């Protein structure tokens with residue numbers, strides 16, 4: 001098959017997720033055919049660095065034989081097994097045991113889903129179920145943050161603070177509230193320090209809780225670093241101040257580690273990098289290095305016990321998916337976690353992150369870049385009309401989309417989030433590959449700058 005056949009077949013058959021469908025009909029798809037390490041290759045054989053690890057997920061890179069073998073072996077042995085009605089199997093138990101050991105939650109209980117959205121949807125339901133179980137039926141509202149991304153199912157999209165994921169879908173549903181996005185560069189007052197900004201945001205959160213009535217607010221959800229909202233690293237002291245407000249009003253902290261989990265921010269979890277104390281956690285993506293779909297929710301014992309009592313009363317704990325803890329996905333996830341350990345991937349990522357962050361920071365000198373921000377092996381490069389004031393472009397996303405196209409031309413797959421180029425390469429990336437990634441990005445930025453000047457887009 002060639003690119004033009006692929007385009008015809010794609011356009012005739014697919015409804016693309018998270019795509020501008022109108023633009024797609026004009027431009028057609030980029031068809032990726034194979035991958036190896038941090039590289040993917042399109043149908044014409046052109047090589048690209050996967051600068052976003054697929055969708056922030058292929059931590060071990062492509063073509064890991066051990067994972068393919070594990071999947072094949074498990075398929076031969078037990079291709080399907082479920083956990084409904086007290087059934088169990090070895091891969092699910094082994095994975096739950098490993099996760100229990102890894103996460104910063106004492107004596108956690110692990111529930112499996114297939115995606116980050118399902119994990120966060122389950123989180124909402126667990127919080128509601130738990131509060132009913134302990135006799136707090138009024139304590140149900142969930143607070144998220146503007147620009148957060150927590151998924152697209154009805155409840156998880158109600159947590160997602162991005163207009164495009166809610167508009168015309170009749171979302172959010174009732175009882176979902178939003179507080180500030182912690183983006184110092186965009187939202188701080190002139191002269192406000194990171195600490196002061198964080199204090200103001202914590203005060204705003206407290207005001208929201210008090211105005212709503214603390215007895216009606218059940219949980220707060222946050223990604224340690226916001227990913228799909230534009231790679232937003234919280235200001236200094238932010239989570240400490242937020243956590244104090246949550247503790248004061250007895251509000252659970254749901255830690256969405258779907259992107260940050262498993263070595264992305266320099267530690268096993270973002271919770272450790274930012275010193276936060278989660279009550280519950282959502283895990284997905286790098287849990288299996290994206291070799292198969294799987295996600296997990298970890299809840300503490302104090303939530304689990306009342307749920308046991310409710311299920312006794314109701315007759316069943318009525319939540320779960322056919323593929324909760326699918327044995328092939330679970331076996332691949334166990335092997336993934338083993339490989340992280342055997343190959344010391346988190347330590348490797350933390351080490352090469354120094355070079356990554358240095359190259360990222362250097363982008364702030366580029367004439368198009370307002371802020372280059374990141375932590376560990378995640379970064380965002382925000383292009384603006386005027387870097388001296390941070391003034392954004394008149395039409396958000398146009399320059400970002402152009403730059404993403406130029407990156408593709410130069411052999412780098414990235415994603416633009418508005419005018420921010422998001423970077424999140426596989427954790428196995430080496431220093432020299434990081435160099436190559438940034439060389440390609442800089443070429444794209446130079447092309448974009450020339451185009452911005454030609455089109456007089458600075459306004």
Ligand SMILES: Cc1ncc(COP(=O)(O)O)c(C=O)c1O
Pocket residue numbers: 055056114115116117118120149150151152223227228256257258259284
């Ligand atoms: C932080 C976060 N939570 C949840 C999700 C949703 O995960 P999924 O796309 O697997 O449903 C994502 C996806 O990018 C995410 O980044």
